[in-house]
Amino acid sequence: xxxxxxxxxxxxVSSIVGKFLNWMLVPLYTYVLKxxxxxxxxxxxxxxxALLLVLLTxxxxxxxxxxxxxxxxxxxxxxSTSLLCLFSTSLFFAVxxxxxxxxxxxxLGYPTHSEFISLLGIVVAMDAFASIPFAYxxxxxxxxxxxxxxxxxxxxxxxxxxxxxxxxxxxxxWSIISSWYDASYGVGYVFIANILATGIQxxxxxxxxxxxxxxxxxxxxxxxxxxxxxxxLILGVAGIMNQTLDRIIFPFLYAGSDAKDQLGIYGACxxxxxxxxxxxxxxxxxxxxxxxxxxxxxxxxxxxxxxMKYYLIFSYLILLGMTVYLDLLKYIIAPSYWAGLRVVPIxxxxxIFQGIYFNLSFWYKLTDKTQYGAYFSILGLIxxxxxxxxxxxxxxxxxxxASNTVSYLIIMLLSYIIxxxxxxxPYDMKSMGGxxxxxxxxxxxxxxxxxxxxxxxANMLIGTLxxxxxCYVLTKKDFPLSSLPVVGKYFRK
Numbered sequence: 260x261x262x263x264x265x266x267x268x269x270x271x272v273s274s275i276v277g278k279f280l281n282w283m284l285v286p287l288y289t290y291v292l293k294x295x296x297x298x299x300x301x302x303x304x305x306x307x308x309a310l311l312l313v314l315l316t317x318x319x320x321x322x323x324x325x326x327x328x329x330x331x332x333x334x335x336x337x338x339s340t341s342l343l344c345l346f347s348t349s350l351f352f353a354v355x356x357x358x359x360x361x362x363x364x365x366x367l368g369y370p371t372h373s374e375f376i377s378l379l380g381i382v383v384a385m386d387a388f389a390s391i392p393f394a395y396x397x398x399x400x401x402x403x404x405x406x407x408x409x410x411x412x413x414x415x416x417x418x419x420x421x422x423x424x425x426x427x428x429x430x431x432x433w434s435i436i437s438s439w440y441d442a443s444y445g446v447g448y449v450f451i452a453n454i455l456a457t458g459i460q461x462x463x464x465x466x467x468x469x470x471x472x473x474x475x476x477x478x479x480x481x482x483x484x485x486x487x488x489x490x491x492l493i494l495g496v497a498g499i500m501n502q503t504l505d506r507i508i509f510p511f512l513y514a515g516s517d518a519k520d521q522l523g524i525y526g527a528c529x530x531x532x533x534x535x536x537x538x539x540x541x542x543x544x545x546x547x548x549x550x551x552x553x554x555x556x557x558x559x560x561x562x563x564x565x566x567m568k569y570y571l572i573f574s575y576l577i578l579l580g581m582t583v584y585l586d587l588l589k590y591i592i593a594p595s596y597w598a599g600l601r602v603v604p605i606x607x608x609x610x611i612f613q614g615i616y617f618n619l620s621f622w623y624k625l626t627d628k629t630q631y632g633a634y635f636s637i638l639g640l641i642x643x644x645x646x647x648x649x650x651x652x653x654x655x656x657x658x659x660x661a662s663n664t665v666s667y668l669i670i671m672l673l674s675y676i677i678x679x680x681x682x683x684x685p686y687d688m689k690s691m692g693g694x695x696x697x698x699x700x701x702x703x704x705x706x707x708x709x710x711x712x713x714x715x716x717a718n719m720l721i722g723t724l725x726x727x728x729x730c731y732v733l734t735k736k737d738f739p740l741s742s743l744p745v746v747g748k749y750f751r752k
Contacts, residue, residue: 273406275537277413282537284420285530288449289593291424295527296519297446298596302526303367303519304375304450306506308383313495315352315387318488319345320394326484327398334398339474340481341391349384356380368510368519378450385457392467412460419452497636501666504643505659512651524599525656527592532606535577539614542570560684567618568687572733574611575698579729581607583705583722586715602660604702609660612667619671622678631677635670642666690737697732701725 288298323341327334356363357377364373396405423440427448430436500507506529509522581588582604589597616635623631643666650658678684708721 269402269406273409275540277409278533278537278540280410280413280417282530282533284417285527286591286593287420287424289527289596292446294520295523295595296517297523298527299519299521299523300369300372300375300446301449302506302522302529303510304379306503307367308379308386309503310496310499310507311352311383312386312390313499314492315349315383316345316390316495317348317485318491318495319484320390321491322484322488323391323394324398325487326480332480333474335471335474336477336480337474337484338391338395338398339471340476341394341484342388342468342471343476344481344484345388345391349388352387353381353384356384372447375447375450378454382450382454382457385461389461389464392464395467395470408460408463411463412456415456415459416452419455420449423448423452494633494636497633497640501636501639501643501663504640505647505656505663508644508647509651509656509659512647513655514652515655521655524596525602525659527596528599528602529606529660531588531591531600532581532603532610534581535574535607535610538574538577539610539617542614560682563618563621563684564686567615567684568691568737570614570618571611571691572694572737574614575694576729576733578604578607578611579698579701579722579726582702583726584719586719599656602656605657605660605664609664609667612664612671616667616671616674619674619678622674622682622684626681628681631674635674638673639666639670642669694732697729701729 288301289295292298319341323337326332327337357380360373360376360380361370363376364370367376369375393405393408396402396408427436427440428442431440431442506522506526509525510518513521515521585600585603589600620632622628643662646662646665647659650662654661705718705722705725709718712718712721
């Protein structure tokens with residue numbers, strides 16, 4: 260368990276730090292890119308890459324772990340078979356993207372920049388192929404190497420973005436720069452930075468790839484792996500589409516001539532709310548090993564109930580904090596994007612419902628009723644798609660944000676209702692309901708005051724007082740100051 264906790268911490272920290280650093284690119288893009296439509300291109304195409312990455316890995320990462328840990332199989336043969344299979348499909352996909360870039364670009368609405376399709380096609384292919392070497396690092400219990408490689412990519416991507424978008428324009432008078440740099444290319448350099456960083460990461464994974472030598476290729480083994488892995492593809496696609504469908508289909512649903520501008524505004528403001536997602540991700544990395552380690556403990560259900568309550572309490576604290584200080588946080592993005600800030604509270608609620616749903620999901624994971632995970636994911640996707648098709652043409656990105664919120668709310672409630680039949684967890688509904696009502700009440704007071712007080716400083720002052728009220732209730736009921744490390748001794752009687 261100590262080893263598991265250590266590895267979880269390393270994987271978790273590297274993932275969260277990487278997401279945070281990538282999140283810091285949002286201010287760069289919104290302030291440097293000339294038009295919000297440019298960021299709309301980034302938002303749309305990267306949503307496609309997230310979906311394509313799931314399709315191109317087709318569950319083989321999980322399949323690798325399943326068969327590499329089977330005593331009947333040679334782990335090296337499993338690794339080499341997986342690697343060769345992913346290499347073949349990834350190479351085929353990259354070639355198709357390069358050869359068919361023009362019709363694909365026309366379909367997606369980027370006829371003048373078909374090279375974007377080639378660039379991102381190659382990036383997705385390399386990422387899909389790299390998923391097996393990264394899985395191999397986890398299999399060999401090398402979390403430090405894993406974290407280093409992940410953070411190296413993020414660092415390189417940031418450096419290349421800064422070079423192309425900040426440094427090169429300032430040095431455009433230098434002949435060594437002006438001979439190849441085109442300032443009007445703008446958003447294209449975002450994708451060039453990505454392919455350079457991904458290419459270097461792939462080269463650094465070469466030692467792991469070479470470890471597959473001598474493993475050989477087994478068609479019989481591959482058939483078994485595909486039989487096991489391909490059903491996971493359905494669940495993976497449904498899950499990722501729940502998260503990215505709004506940004507994928509928006510250009511097809513919104514008929515206005517400013518569709519890319521609207522999508523850019525939505526994408527940037529969506530990113531502002533990702534602080535909540537990073538908190539949920541951090542909780543997830545810590546909670547998963549906790550749940551499975553406590554599963555055989557007679558008091559485990561009480562521990563699960565406490566974990567849910569404290570997750571909700573601190574999620575509401577983040578929600579309140581980001582809402583009352585949104586007039587300050589808005590400077591993260593350029594003023595031309597501020598019109599979309601109204602989606603931030605909606606997206607925050609989406610992440611909260613998503614986090615609660617994740618907490619609830621352990622009832623079907625612990626009782627081997629994992630088919631319910633597929634049912635909920637597919638139902639959520641249907642709800643999201645239906646709501647967007649109905650309302651995005653009329654309400655633009657507000658409908659995109661709200662459809663995700665409604666979808667996660669419904670599957671969250673269904674998971675709770677059905678889960679009670681299979682695993683009775685004594686959730687403190689009274690306490691959690693009280694915090695929910697308190698949060699909604701404080702938000703109502705804040706928005707009510709904001710409607711009559713146009714001054715930003717007055718709104719922030721009122722918001723701070725409301726936030727202090729929440730913290731007061733929190734410390735009195737469930738998180739006494741005396742329990743804090745180091746300083747807690749000063750609050751004890």
